[in-house]
Amino acid sequence: MTTTGANQDAAGTTARGWWWWGRRRSAVLDGGLALVSALECGLEGSQFADSAGFFVPGGVVFGLLAGAVLLVRRRWPFAVVLVSVAITPAEMGYLLGLVGLYTLAASEAPRRIIGALAGMSLVGTLIVTFVRTHQNVLDTGIESGRWYVPLVAILMSVGLTAPPVLLGLYVGARRRLMESLRERADSLEQELSLLADRAEQRAEWARTEERTRIAREMHDVVAHRVSLMVVHAAALQAVALKDPPKAVRNAALVGELGRQALTELREMLGVLRAGEQVAARKAVGGGAGSVPEAVTVPLAAVGVAAAAAAAAAAEDGPGMEDIEALVGESRDTGMVVELSVQGASRAYPPEVEQTAYRVVQEALTNVLKHAAGAKVMVRLAHREAEVAMQVENGPSDGGAQDAGLPSGGNGLVGMRERVTALGGVFVSGETDAGGFRVSAVLPDRGAA
Structure with missing residues (x-):
């Protein structure tokens, strides 16, 4: 995760202990100011103490303390402005x-507080400047119009107040x-x-789903065909010497x-190979706006290959018209099977x-x-x-020979x-007569 500047400043403050300064140069700058x-x-x-007849060293100490308040401008900017307004009558x-004013305007203080303190500073500077300019005009005896003192x-006052406030608002924004x-x-x-x-999770899910589908298809194809082959092979072994024509048929x-x-x-x-080739072509040649990252191809290819393989397998696989032939194959093994449509x-x-x-x-296959x-x-x-489809068998014939076929327990699943x-x-489940029943109902538009 990327560390923001605020987090970096906070970390630096904690690590170096620079009070409210986030960086050393900020502390040096404020100290210099x-x-x-x-x-x-x-x-x-x-100068103020000398002109007013006060104790001059006291005025110097007061000035030093007041000016040093600028050291806390980042922590308490309103206090700095209030001190500056308070000492404005002394022309300090x-x-x-x-x-x-700049620091206050750039801070996160509410706008009404910034406006109030800036207004106080403007009014104080205006009054002091008006009084001092009027006094200077009287002392020098310069003849000027009534507009001169108010204009100056x-x-x-505006020149000393507006620029720092506007600059601070801009920097803060x-x-x-x-x-x-x-952020x-x-x-x-x-x-x-x-x-x-x-x-990555979707790609893993697609890979798992495709593996499950392949395992299901392999189970359906191999289990049924090989089970019939085993049964016919057993019958072939039994009748090979007794009934050669039947052995030939088996x-x-x-x-x-x-x-x-x-x-x-x-x-x-x-179908699986074709699906993977289509996926690779789509992933690699996705156009000018595609991202040619090495990790993008496998992730995209998995989902596309799974979809393409599943769709193609459904198109080319057996259908309901093949059920009658399927029943015929089971009958050839000696099973008694009836089909009702x-x-x-x-x-x-x-x-x-x-x-x-x-x-x-x-x-x-399970019956077999x-x-x-x-x-x-x-x-x-x-x-x-x-x-709807239903396959129901009665109780098994105790005299029938067991084919000895293995079962993994995955057929019903x-x-x-x-x-x-x-x-x-x-x-699915057992019947009252001791047999087993499998029932399924499929919607007409299962693809939707």
Whole structure:
């Protein structure tokens, strides 16, 4: 975080112990001004005491003390002005008055106090100048018009009061402006730091989301296809010697399922590579106004790649029209699967169709893993503003041979994530008959 000038001054004051001075040169300047003012007031005090018949050393001491008040001008500027006004009748403290008015006008004092004290100084100087000029005219015997004494008094009082006040107001306004700009720069720096942190968080979220999506796709593709391949391979082993024609069919099915799994994996990886290339081109060639920072490309590329990959995968992935073929593949393994479709089929957004297909696919895979030999009912309902699907299996056949397929426990979690991401509802659980039911409802416009 950048340290402001005020903070630096405060730190310097605390570290060096310069009382109310933020810097050493400020203390030296005020000390020099106070010394000059004290000498001036001491000389003028001696002249005033001599002309008035007072004790001259007392006038000198009084002048020295009054002029030294300038030392506290930064801490108590109003006190300096009041002292200068008080000694104006003795024609003392010209430097004290000028510097005091400037310091007061440049300070953070309220405008009404500045105006009141400046007015007092103006009136006092005006009266003293008027009296002294009138006395000089009488003593010298110079003939002058009635306008001479008032004009000289006004010019002298305004000349001794207005310039320091105006200069102080200007310097004070400029100082406040610089402080506000410095504070604004500090706040902008903090905001930029927060934005950078948020951008990094969004990039990390995008990377995590993309990893989760890839893991979900890999699970759906590999788990279902490989599970069917394992079942067919087991059947092939069992009938290889007893029924060669059936073994040939099972071997062909295993090969076909393997080719389908490889095709889907290749398409998914190709989509990811294409998304990363598009992201890199957009990040690097963003135009003349883009920021060519080294850290900007990866952060932008992650989000764009994730979006491009997800959209492309949804466009090229399987849809609801492939559910019937999916059911047929399960039947080929020996499962008893019934498909019921209600309502007129229509086109849905790609992500809705792919999610519906993946839900049915994962549910059938789970039946194959955990409820071998169970009867399965797949229901698909096209409604006015949504599409619903349900996969329900009865209790597993105790006599059916376990396929021995491993399970990571991520299938239901992945289905729920897919459905809820589109604003749908997902419910799963055991049935009263001892089976298992998976139900999902997706809105017609899940992409929105």
